[in-house]
Amino acid sequence: MSHSTHVDHVMAKREYWVSCLAWPLVGHVTKRCGNGNTFIYALGLTLFGYLTLQLRKMLDLLVHASQCRSPHCQYPNCRKVKGLFRHGIQCKTRASGGCLLCKKMWYLLQLHARACKESECHVPRCRDLKEHLRRLQQQSDSRRRAAVMEMMRQRAAEVAGNAG
Template identity: 90%
Template sequence: MMVLYHLHNPTAPAFVTTCNVCSHDIETGQGWRCEICPDFDVCNGCYQKGAVNHPHKLTNHPSVADRDAQNKEARQMRVQQLRKMLDLLVHASTCRSGSCQYPNCRKVKGLFRHGMQCKTRASGGCALCKKMWYMLQLHARACRDSGCSVPRCRDLKEHLRRLQQQSDSRRRAAVNEMMRQRAAEVATT
């Protein structure tokens, strides 16, 4: 029965934490934990009363909602950073200025130069080439401009299109095979 409960309530804690001072159960997000001792937890009530006699620093347990909010903020920050990076990539591919004021434009131009001259390449383990290819592939997935000036954008879009076609044809073939097998099973019964 407990398995069913936890399947239907995935955010409910699987283990109940008890206060080391008063031995009451501590609800999620309502207690304090020692950063050093693995099993030292105190409820909010005991912490606020000052009934805690512990030598180490205690930190507040974040609630599930707090953790979700932090994860959402972190995800939004990553999306913003990716957008800035892709904007920088587009800018650097068209920029001809030697003293460009755009932040990190020279670094991306340096990555382009490195990619043209590198003998190791991404397949050989070059970290700079891998970084450049990652940026180019991200751009190609999001780009809708048929006349895009970003290096290798058209090639990568064509490659992604071919991969998608192969995936679609394999999926269609699998569905057709499944339907053929079902029809054969029905015909034999």
């Protein structure tokens, strides 16, 4: 699965909220739903498509900024992301303490790690996060196998009970 296809897949699994930044771009055409939620469409692009594109750009920027050594880089927003990296190193509050910048950064790092196939990736914490995701997947697989085995054991016991 390609990086962009995987990003689309990850995006499809998540529920989205309308951010204040996206509203001016798509807010003029709305359709009301019975429960009061607003689904937004504009210029043939759904909000989902817009956010997918923005996320893809942000993940590309994350990869660029993690490798960029130029103090005066002209890549759009490179210096901002480098600033987020510095903030993450220096922040005392951290994501666990409620720092919004750290939470945003961790979210992007996790999305990157889910899509990344590079064994020598330079994005901060990518290898750690991939290892953590691998362990979580192993635990999930083990629980699923145990549940199937238990179900088979119960069925075998039922069959044995009915036959006797």
